Amino acid sequence: MNSTGNPIISVIIPVLNMADKLENCLQAVFSQTIVPHEVIIIDGQSTDGTVDIAKKFDVKVINQDYGWAAAARQLGLEAAGGQYVAFTDGDCIPPENWLEGLLAEFEDGVVGVGGGVKNVGEGLWIQSINHVLGTLLGGGNSAQGRDIKNKRYEKDINAFNCIYLKDALIEAGGFNIHLSGADEAELGRRVIKVGRLLYTPNVVVVHDHKRGLAKFARQMFNYGRWRRECRVWSLPVIPPLVAPLILIMLALIPWVSSMFIVPSALAALYLAIVFITGVAVSISERNWRYLFSIPIVYMIQHSLFTLGFWRELILPRKKGKT
Numbered sequence: 351m352n353s354t355g356n357p358i359i360s361v362i363i364p365v366l367n368m369a370d371k372l373e374n375c376l377q378a379v380f381s382q383t384i385v386p387h388e389v390i391i392i393d394g395q396s397t398d399g400t401v402d403i404a405k406k407f408d409v410k411v412i413n414q415d416y417g418w419a420a421a422a423r424q425l426g427l428e429a430a431g432g433q434y435v436a437f438t439d440g441d442c443i444p445p446e447n448w449l450e451g452l453l454a455e456f457e458d459g460v461v462g463v464g465g466g467v468k469n470v471g472e473g474l475w476i477q478s479i480n481h482v483l484g485t486l487l488g489g490g491n492s493a494q495g496r497d498i499k500n501k502r503y504e505k506d507i508n509a510f511n512c513i514y515l516k517d518a519l520i521e522a523g524g525f526n527i528h529l530s531g532a533d534e535a536e537l538g539r540r541v542i543k544v545g546r547l548l549y550t551p552n553v554v555v556v557h558d559h560k561r562g563l564a565k566f567a568r569q570m571f572n573y574g575r576w577r578r579e580c581r582v583w584s585l586p587v588i589p590p591l592v593a594p595l596i597l598i599m600l601a602l603i604p605w606v607s608s609m610f611i612v613p614s615a616l617a618a619l620y621l622a623i624v625f626i627t628g629v630a631v632s633i634s635e636r637n638w639r640y641l642f643s644i645p646i647v648y649m650i651q652h653s654l655f656t657l658g659f660w661r662e663l664i665l666p667r668k669k670g671k672t
């Protein structure tokens with residue numbers, strides 16, 4: 351506790367070229383109902399004036415050249431002086447009760463708490479992407495990404511909206527600085543050996559994540575690579591492993607064969623779910639264009655994730671390179 355009786359919290363924010371968004375993030379962080387002990391900005395060699403924006407505020411700036419967020423978060427953890435360490439991203443805007451709300455969820459055995467996210471942005475494709483990521487088929491089992499309304503224990507929590515007991519993170523070994531992505535999933539599997547991770551729907555950050563189809567496709571390809579790289583075998587890993595086998599079976603097995611029934615049924619089920627989701631969103635949004643955009647986003651997401659996963663499986667990234 352500090353002199354005001356509040357817990358000592360270090361806020362850690364990794365950034366790279368976020369000059370147009372970081373100020374809104376920091377204004378929100380410094381408007382908290384519980385004032386953080388310190389705010390640490392980990393900059394990945396920004397070239398757009400991000401550091402100049404950061405220095406308008408009472409923050410500690412640390413430069414890093416590893417090239418990815420896991421290393422930045424680990425540097426922040428090592429520099430933090432707080433009893434708790436809270437993480438968000440430079441393009442996120444936390445509510446004023448962000449720290450207070452996350453802290454309120456700690457209970458016996460809980461060492462980390464994560465909240466939800468609301469992706470914002472205008473335009474058909476941005477909205478379609480947000481709709482897709484909010485579904486089970488698009489967001490997997492992630493409570494944070496799917497806006498689950500009930501509290502539940504998780505195997506990992508995303509670093510755009512979370513807080514940990516610092517000692518628990520250190521005991522778990524901290525972030526793996528060699529991972530280029532999916533570091534939260536890998537970290538979570540080690541942290542839950544120390545204590546529980548809790549998701550709460552009561553604290554939601556706004557994520558200013560404007561992305562078109564091209565950026566989304568690249569992101570999904572990288573997500574696929576990262577899931578393979580982190581070697582966490584869970585629900586999101588099953589589809590990219592199974593999908594190529596289904597395609598091979600559909601291509602090689604004669605249509606008259608009874609073996610064709612299973613892969614064709616799975617493919618038909620997938621297409622039906624994608625189409626029905628498009629219809630549902632079109633009706634709820636009163637915009638017929640979602641009937642086409644939603645299936646397109648699903649197919650881009652799943653095909654690029656699968657390609658990225660297999661690319662990393664066959665040609666793994668060399669350590670020290672992105």
